[in-house]
Amino acid sequence: VFDFDKDGKISRDExxxxxxxxxxxxxxxxxALLIIDVQNDFxxxxxxxxxxxxxxxxxxxxxxxxxxxxxxxFDAIFYSLDWHPSDHVSFIDNLKNRxxxxxxxxxxxxxxxxxxxxxxxxxxxxxxxxxxxxxxxSWGAELHKDLKVIENSVKVYKGTNPDVDSYSVFxxxxxxxxxxxxxxxxxxNATDVYVCGLAYDVCVGATAADALSIGYRTILIDDCCxxxxxxxxxxTKNTVLNQFGVIVNADQVKGMVE
Ligand code: VGL
Ligand code: ZN
Numbered sequence: 001v002f003d004f005d006k007d008g009k010i011s012r013d014e015x016x017x018x019x020x021x022x023x024x025x026x027x028x029x030x031x032a033l034l035i036i037d038v039q040n041d042f043x044x045x046x047x048x049x050x051x052x053x054x055x056x057x058x059x060x061x062x063x064x065x066x067x068x069x070x071x072x073x074f075d076a077i078f079y080s081l082d083w084h085p086s087d088h089v090s091f092i093d094n095l096k097n098r099x100x101x102x103x104x105x106x107x108x109x110x111x112x113x114x115x116x117x118x119x120x121x122x123x124x125x126x127x128x129x130x131x132x133x134x135x136x137x138s139w140g141a142e143l144h145k146d147l148k149v150i151e152n153s154v155k156v157y158k159g160t161n162p163d164v165d166s167y168s169v170f171x172x173x174x175x176x177x178x179x180x181x182x183x184x185x186x187x188x189n190a191t192d193v194y195v196c197g198l199a200y201d202v203c204v205g206a207t208a209a210d211a212l213s214i215g216y217r218t219i220l221i222d223d224c225c226x227x228x229x230x231x232x233x234x235x236t237k238n239t240v241l242n243q244f245g246v247i248v249n250a251d252q253v254k255g256m257v258e
Pocket of ligand 1: 037042082092130167198199201202203204
């Protein structure tokens with residue numbers, strides 16, 4: 001099936017194709033795509049990232065993610081949802097019902113949205129304060145209507161404990177509880193975890209960091225992510241690269257998975 005030239009060599013393209021097939025018979029990668037928090041509140045709702053310092057548009061991830069879903073056959077696909085109860089610790093309007101520790105860099109009285117406070121409790125806990133968002137069952141918590149949802153994919157809900165926030169789809173921020181993602185990736189023998197969605201420097205970054213810490217080959221799909229703060233997006237990328245993760249654009253993924 002290969003085109004040999006007159007010296008009996010195969011072309012550069014065909015060599016690349018052969019190499020790819022050969023290495024995959026040895027490595028047998030099993031790919032999982034994690035689509036993080038593509039929910040109304042982060043796109044045009046109460047925590048719209050367009051209102052944050054990087055002024056990015058969350059809507060822009062939908063078309064490239066849909067295209068990825070249509071052109072690449074991942075072995076498993078997961079959609080995460082930030083899914084908070086009404087009394088969630090991260091909501092700034094719940095601050096009055098909580099106890100800020102005296103060592104907190106900002107007091108309860110001076111705290112503004114996006115500030116980080118230290119809450120008192122059984123353990124001291126750093127917590128960034130956000131507007132009320134992704135309340136369980138609300139419109140803001142729904143996946144955006146234009147995001148393609150694949151049959152037989154799995155939804156993973158996080159941030160359901162009122163007292164602990166959860167940025168990563170693997171564990172909450174205090175590593176008290178795991179989501180169902182960990183056992184589902186194990187049962188599918190996943191080896192490669194592809195990560196995309198919102199917000200780049202918050203939940204996407206925390207998820208990629210945890211995937212790397214577990215030992216998954218972790219691939220961040222840069223052009224399918226939008227974030228809150230440009231400096232934090234740069235930090236996220238550096239963390240991934242320092243832990244031997246890979247950062248690609250969506251058009252590079254097809255060759256990696258097939
Ligand atoms: C997120 C802020 C608060 C996210 C969730 O999905 O990135 N950001 N909760
Ligand atoms: Zn949240």
